[in-house]
Amino acid sequence: MITVHHLAHSRSQRVLWLLEELGLDYEVKRYERDPETSYAPPELRAVHPLGKSPVITDGDQVIAESGAIIEYLVEVYGAGRLRPAPGSADARRYTYWLHFAEGSAMPYQLMHLVFQKVRNAPVPFFIKPVARGLADHVLKTFVQPNIEDQLRFMESELTTRPWFAGDAFTAADIQMSFPVESAARGAGLGASHPRLTDFLSRVHSRPAWQRARARGGPYSFAD
Known part of the structure; x- marks a missing residue:
């Protein structure tokens, strides 16, 4: 079991x-x-x-x-x-997105979370401007631009196909759901990301996702 x-x-x-x-x-x-x-x-x-x-x-x-x-x-x-048929173009995309989710997307999402915590951390009043200034600088000049680049890339990839690997839903979409959910909750998905927003809507409407949500309990990334 x-x-x-x-x-x-x-x-x-x-x-x-x-x-x-x-x-x-x-x-x-x-x-x-x-x-x-x-x-x-x-x-x-x-x-x-x-x-x-x-x-x-x-x-x-x-x-x-x-x-x-x-x-x-x-x-x-x-x-x-x-998963797609081995050796196909979809299979190569499948492998790419399966690794992109944690290898490329999530590090910047995590950095966004960390520096937001630094920005809002309870520290002595004379240190707060320094901590907040440093966090804002890193977020503005490094973290947020990289997140925006990735979101544009992810959005563009969904212009020619409904799912990340191709026309069929695959486990790569399951893997990619978390960084997209994380972006929606943290950095935000705006009007310039309609396909990613639609991706999440279709993901969350799947019966298997809803069953997993009911069984797994609290999951703030989808609230």
Whole structure:
């Protein structure tokens, strides 16, 4: 039996969604974030040394990292579903977007979150202008421009096809949902990103996504 070690408000929501799309039986072991730090609890280190989510166990297999988990589940249980035919142009796009989500998109999204926290952190009044000024400078000159470049690129890629890998919905769209949701919640998706906004609407209307949301519990990235 597959067990998802699921942390609220996290990337592991994608794993639940993939399992629902594949129609697989699985168990959910829930972990709550520390109310002060928002970090994962130390109990996760008993599953994987880094103590991060997502992690799944399947028999004696322990698999961490969103992309690795998705590749494992699609390869072992997909029976050809949710990925393009090997060697096709769609397959090359599928591999690209499967890795782009965490390798390129999420680092800037995370930096946006970190510097927003720095900007609003409770510090002595005489330090606050310095911290806020530094955070604003990094956000304005480095983080936000890179996010905007990526969002334009992602938007342009959806002008010629409905899904990131091609005409068919694939696991790459599951992987890409989190950075798009993160952008919508953090940096924002405006009128210049209608296709990304539509992508999220179509994602959230999928029955498997809704089942995963109900089973996974709180997920602020879709609120």
